[in-house]
Amino acid sequence: MTQTTAIHGEKISLLRVLGPAHVWALGVGIVLVGEFMGWNFAVGKGGAVAALIACWVAGLLYTCVAMIDSEVTSTVAAAGGQYAQAKHIVGPLMAFNVGLYLVFAYTMLEAANAITLGYLVQTVGTMAGFADVHDKPFIVLTIMFLAWLNYRGVYATLTLNLVLTAIAFSAVVILFAATKPWTHDMLNHQAFLNGLPYGWVGVIASLHFGLWYYLGIEGTCQAAEEVRSPARSLPLGTMTGMITLLIAATMTWYVCSGLMPWEYLGQATTPLFDAARLTGSAPLMVLLFVGTVFSTLASANGCINDASRAWFSMGRDRYLPTWFGAVHPKNRTPYRSIVFLVPVAVIFAYFAPLDQVITFSILSGLLGYTYMSLNVMIFRRKWPLNTIRRGYIHPFHPLPALVLLFLCSVTYFAVFLGYGTQLIAMMIFFAVASLWFHFHRYKYVRRGDQFTMQWPRPAGY
Amino acid sequence: MAKEIYVPPKQSAFGQLFDSLFLLGLVLVALFAPLFLKLAGGGKIDIPVQDKSTWEGLGQTAQQAAQWVKLGFTPESASSIITSRFDYSFNPVELAVTILVIVGYFALLFAFSRSEYREVIDERFGRRSEQ
Amino acid sequence: MNQFQMLEYAAWALSAVLGLWMLLDMIKTNRTYDEDLLTSSKEGQIDDALVIDPPHQGGHK
Numbered sequence: 001m002t003q004t005t006a007i008h009g010e011k012i013s014l015l016r017v018l019g020p021a022h023v024w025a026l027g028v029g030i031v032l033v034g035e036f037m038g039w040n041f042a043v044g045k046g047g048a049v050a051a052l053i054a055c056w057v058a059g060l061l062y063t064c065v066a067m068i069d070s071e072v073t074s075t076v077a078a079a080g081g082q083y084a085q086a087k088h089i090v091g092p093l094m095a096f097n098v099g100l101y102l103v104f105a106y107t108m109l110e111a112a113n114a115i116t117l118g119y120l121v122q123t124v125g126t127m128a129g130f131a132d133v134h135d136k137p138f139i140v141l142t143i144m145f146l147a148w149l150n151y152r153g154v155y156a157t158l159t160l161n162l163v164l165t166a167i168a169f170s171a172v173v174i175l176f177a178a179t180k181p182w183t184h185d186m187l188n189h190q191a192f193l194n195g196l197p198y199g200w201v202g203v204i205a206s207l208h209f210g211l212w213y214y215l216g217i218e219g220t221c222q223a224a225e226e227v228r229s230p231a232r233s234l235p236l237g238t239m240t241g242m243i244t245l246l247i248a249a250t251m252t253w254y255v256c257s258g259l260m261p262w263e264y265l266g267q268a269t270t271p272l273f274d275a276a277r278l279t280g281s282a283p284l285m286v287l288l289f290v291g292t293v294f295s296t297l298a299s300a301n302g303c304i305n306d307a308s309r310a311w312f313s314m315g316r317d318r319y320l321p322t323w324f325g326a327v328h329p330k331n332r333t334p335y336r337s338i339v340f341l342v343p344v345a346v347i348f349a350y351f352a353p354l355d356q357v358i359t360f361s362i363l364s365g366l367l368g369y370t371y372m373s374l375n376v377m378i379f380r381r382k383w384p385l386n387t388i389r390r391g392y393i394h395p396f397h398p399l400p401a402l403v404l405l406f407l408c409s410v411t412y413f414a415v416f417l418g419y420g421t422q423l424i425a426m427m428i429f430f431a432v433a434s435l436w437f438h439f440h441r442y443k444y445v446r447r448g449d450q451f452t453m454q455w456p457r458p459a460g461y
Numbered sequence: 462m463a464k465e466i467y468v469p470p471k472q473s474a475f476g477q478l479f480d481s482l483f484l485l486g487l488v489l490v491a492l493f494a495p496l497f498l499k500l501a502g503g504g505k506i507d508i509p510v511q512d513k514s515t516w517e518g519l520g521q522t523a524q525q526a527a528q529w530v531k532l533g534f535t536p537e538s539a540s541s542i543i544t545s546r547f548d549y550s551f552n553p554v555e556l557a558v559t560i561l562v563i564v565g566y567f568a569l570l571f572a573f574s575r576s577e578y579r580e581v582i583d584e585r586f587g588r589r590s591e592q
Numbered sequence: 593m594n595q596f597q598m599l600e601y602a603a604w605a606l607s608a609v610l611g612l613w614m615l616l617d618m619i620k621t622n623r624t625y626d627e628d629l630l631t632s633s634k635e636g637q638i639d640d641a642l643v644i645d646p647p648h649q650g651g652h653k
Contacts, residue, residue, distance in 0.1 A: 013633040045547060078635045091574025092581065104488075130596040137603035144607040151614050191524040201549050225635075261525045263543045264532060278531055316633060318469065320484070321477030326630035328621060335621065339614050344485065352492060360492060370567070416559050417549050421495045427562045429491035431569065433484070438573045441480065447467045448584030452635040457586045461579065 015332040017155045018227045023220050023237025025162035026305065028244050029298035030109070030216035032168050035252040036272050036292045037116050038358055042209035044266025045418065046202025048193055048257040053203050054210030055249050057407065062214040064404040065369055066242045067394040068376045070235035073221040074391025076453060077230035081221035082368060082375075083310055087317070087450055089379045094371065095450075096319050096437045097430060101368040102222070102310040107341060108361035109216060110303035111349035113296040114142040115357065118349075119269055120292060139349045142300060147342045150304045153331045154226050157301060164298035169248060171291030175276060176251040178284055179258070186279060187258030194262060201417075208362065208414040213249040215365050216299075217241055218372075222306040231391030269354075304338065304345075311337040318445045319437070359419045363426050366411055373404040382458035466584060504548035513540040 042051040069082075078084035083102060087095035118135030125133035149157050179186045196202055220238045224230045256271050259278045268274050276288035312334030315324025328335040348357055377398055385393065394400060415423050472480075512518025514536055516526035521543070529539050621630075 012629065084635065090571070091576075091578030093577055094570055094574040097570060125596050128596075130594055133596055134600055137600045137607070141603040141607045144610040148610040148614055151617070188524060191522060192528075198547070198549065205547065205549060260528050260532070261521065261543075263545075264529065264534075264539075267542060274532065278528060280531075313635070316631070316635065321472065321480055322631060323474075323477050325633070326627075327633045329625055329630070330621075335614075335618055339618055340481070342611070342614075344488070347489070348492065352496065356492070356496065374567075374571075412559075412563060413556075416556065417551065418547065420551070420555060420559065421498075423559060424562060425491050425495050427566050429487060431562075431566050433487060434566075434570060434573070436483070436487075438577075442577065444469045444472050446469055447580050450581050451585045458582065461582045461586075 012327050012329055012332070014225045014327060014334070015154065016226055016228055018158060018223055018233070020233040020236045020240075021162060022158040023223065023227060023233050024241050024244070025165050025298075026158055026223055026302050027217050027220040027237055027241035028169070029161040029165040029295075030106075030219050030302035030306070031214055031241070031245055031299070032165055032172075032248065033113055033116070033292075033295040033299035034212045034215060035172060035248050036168070036295045037270055038112070038212040039209060039249070039252065040256065040265050040268055040271040041355065041358075042206035042212070043257070043262050045198075045209060046204075046206035047195065047197045048253075048262045048265065050196055050198070050203040050206040051210070052250075052253050052257070054206040055213055055253055057207060058210035058213055059246050059249070061211070061369070061404060061407040061411075062217060062242060062245075064400040064407070065218055065372060066238050067400050068372050068404065069218050069221060070238055070392045071390060071394045072372075072376060072379060073224065073234045073238075074231045075388065077221070077224040077227075077234065077391075078313070078452070081224060081306075081310070082218065082372065083313055084224075085379075086371065086375065088453055088455075089375055089382065090371075092319070092442060092445065092450060093434055093438055095317075096314070096441075097434060098368060098371055099310050099314045099319065100430065100433060101364045101371070102219075103307045103341070105361050105364035105368065106216070106219065106303040106307035106310070107345050108348060108357050108364065110143065110146075110300045110307065110345050111352070112354060112357045112361060113300035113303070114139045114345070114349040115354050116269070117142050117293060117296045117300075120273075120289070120296075123270075124289075136350060140346055142297070143342060143345050143349060146297070146301045146304050147338055147345075149301065150308065151328075151331065151333060151335055151338050153333060154223070154305065157305060158223075161298045161301050164294040164301075168291045168295035168298065169244065171287050171294075172248050172251055172272065175272065175279075175284060175288060176255055178281065179255050179275075179279060181254060181258075187255065189258045192257060192259075192261055197262075204410060204414050205417045206414070207411050208418055209358075211362050211365065211411065212358065214242070214245050215362060216303070216306075217245065218368070219302060219306040222309045235392045304341070307341055308334050308337040311341060317450055319441065356422070359415070359422055360426065363415060363423065366408060366415070367430070369404060370408045373401040373408065376401050382460065383455060384459065387459075388455050467580070504550075506546050506548050507544045508546050510540075510544055513537070513544075519543050 042054050046054070072085050073081065076085045076088055081102070083095055083099040086098040118139035121138045122133050122135040149160065181187060198205065217238065220241065221234055224234060227233045252272060256265055256275050259275050265271060270292055273285070273288045273292050276284040311320065311324055314320045315322055315337065324337050324340065326336050327333070380397060412423070510519050516529070516536055519536060519540060521529065
């Protein structure tokens with residue numbers, strides 16, 4: 001690992017060592033686990049066909065997210081990603097909320113991954129004939145080990161992610177090829193597809209978990225301060241990640257929906273592993289078991305990376321206690337933030353049920369996307385196209401922003417249908433936290449220092 | 462130029478600790494309150510079937526039944542999965558309240574952010590009137 | 593005690609070791625270095641690597 005690159009006199013900062021492949025691994029690594037678990041709850045919500053529609057509609061939503069994000073991120077490249085963007089474009093309170101969305105979404109996703117991994121180990125233990133098998137030790141170990149890895153340094157962490165993600169993605173592709181999708185030997189969609197059992201309301205409801213196919217892809221820009229050329233690498237890594245996920249999601253749906261009844265698929269914990277079981281091939285079973293384990297590890301790993309960087313950035317700006325804004329002098333990681341978030345993740349993974357944890361993660365993400373659509377419109381208004389240099393300019397503005405806002409509204413309704421109480425609880429939490437920030441916390445924040453970009457004065461101020 | 466720079470007070474170690482714990486407590490309450498109040502999750506209903514002890518009675522074709530068997534199910538153990546459906550009926554008043562809360566939250570967010578942002582820009586670039 | 597239980601205890605032990613490792617290193621680092629150095633990272637340090645053409649930099653001057 002290279003040292004010394006980022007030392008400016010008596011200052012220390014995060015290390016700038018990552019390339020586009022790492023960005024891809026960070027983005028896809030976090031998300032790919034969604035194909036191994038979680039997406040299939042969309043099938044339960046509205047049937048297999050509804051899940052496919054939700055998959056593509058969510059794909060459209062995330063394409064808008066990726067387009068918008070690429071433009072803003074390639075211009076505002078700083079650790080904390082969307083958080084730093086909100087600070088420059090909308091204002092401090094919005095930034096505080098966005099920072100919380102990020103920490104929430106990723107810490108919950110990390111907890112969900114740990115739960116899934118624990119469940120898999122437990123399943124294997126039970127299959128091997130042991131009685132009284134517990135998943136808790138493995139849940140805790142997963143979080144501890146990955147936090148430790150993150151504590152030690154970002155390069156090793158994301159290089160490991162690259163390997164894990166590549167293997168997990170190959171597992172999906174190999175399973176797809178092995179089911180011979182060009183014949184009807186194994187896959188028989190006519191026997192299992194049953195239209196829309198809930199009608200069109202089921203399609204809307206399934207959009208809730210449709211987000212799970214892609215949730216977290218926007219995490220790529222958290223690493224902005226550690227990427228070698230952020231203006232190029234971040235859009236490239238995000239866009240290729242999006243394409244990878246669209247392919248993987250469609251293949252996953254095709255294999256699973258052609259192999260099992262939708263009633264089963266809609267409540268399975270590890271659908272791709274089950275698909276491998278149904279092919280009757282032992283090597284495929286092993287492969288998909290390994291794929292599931294690796295994808296949960298890669299995802300939790302990326303989540304710790306992203307959540308701690310968002311928390312770190314907020315500490316650095318005094319939105320949170322300044323104590324969190326420290327960088328480890330040797331490892332060059334935001335070490336205090338990493339350590340602080342460990343018990344948070346453990347508490348949720350230990351005590352909360354999986355679908356609740358997933359719902360909180362999805363809701364935090366959804367709030368973030370709503371913000372993005374409004375953010376980009378404000379961005380274009382405060383700094384019209386030729387006033388500052390943008391690394392990438394997304395086409396058809398403001399169409400993507402409006403489409404994104406519309407799809408977000410529909411998804412809020414979908415969450416309302418299934419988890420209305422959590423939706424309200426979450427909104428109250430963010431409202432209370434916002435009031436706390438505005439009336440108490442903000443007095444510790446330096447005003448002008450928050451604006452760090454070399455930009456001209458925004459239009460209209 | 463007479464730009465007044467806002468100098469924030471230095472926060473004590475105890476204050477920092479308290480603020481961290483306050484946020485942590487708030488997060489835990491938000492997640493666990495719906496769970497403890499047993500309000501989590503949507504309603505479910507059971508659809509009627511002819512016979513819960515055979516695959517035919519559960520409305521499964523021969524091909525579907527074969528896959529259930531491969532996954533380790535019997536008609537008895539699969540019946541609760543097959544007959545369970547989500548209940549998507551809702552109360553329009555609840556929907557209206559939810560919409561109001563979400564829109565209100567974002568309105569509050571943008572309004573406060575706007576006033577704070579103005580201070581930031583004034584301090585960074587100087588007041589409009591001075592230029 | 594069967595083998596799986598041993599595995600569970602091993603997992604607990606390893607978790608504890610890694611947790612303590614991080615905690616001790618954090619305390620050691622906090623003691624060894626000056627707080628101002630540790631928190632000296634600034635967001636603006638990104639600018640040198642960003643491809644912005646010079647005439648457009650810093651319109652606030």
